[in-house]
Amino acid sequence: MTVKYAPNELLSITDFTKKIATILKGIKEQSCEKVGILKNNKLEAVVISTDEYERLKSLEELFETMEHQEIFEAVQARKNTPLSSYVPFEELAKKFNVDPKSL
Template sequence: MVAYTRDEIISATDLARNVSSTLNSIHDKEKIAISKNNKLEAVIIDIEEYERLKEAYERMEDMEIAKLIEERKDSSTIPFDELLKREGISYDDL
């Protein structure tokens, strides 16, 4: 779980009253957590940090796909036509 310092948490009410200054302060902080009814509801992060995280996530997805492909590379396969024949399906049924 991520930890937040006191100065990184702002209430939704305070955010609504101080949107501009809050957005300006995001460059000085790693993140700003928004609380509503004393419960953390959302986090604001700098756009560059968001883009970096998004790229990292996409790279991780690509790595997972590559791993699946590598694992399945040597598995036995059958041609699509043979599968249809085995299952008693014709191209017209598709």
């Protein structure tokens, strides 16, 4: 996913350091969502509000929790799989043309 930036949301590091107080005020007051900082015409960092940062961290934690839940449910489902349904490793290796000794 590529994040799009408006022209006023991209600043060279030199301009950023000159205008830092104004930029931070704009981000805090939400007149500007984000500011990308360029170094040698390459995006190096993005400045966002603390509220947005905390929201993103909360989403990250939620996704991690959901992932852990999915793993837990998969493990629980496999615990109920009868042994007769298991496929021996050697059979799987042969099916995928893998030499078990090479692993």
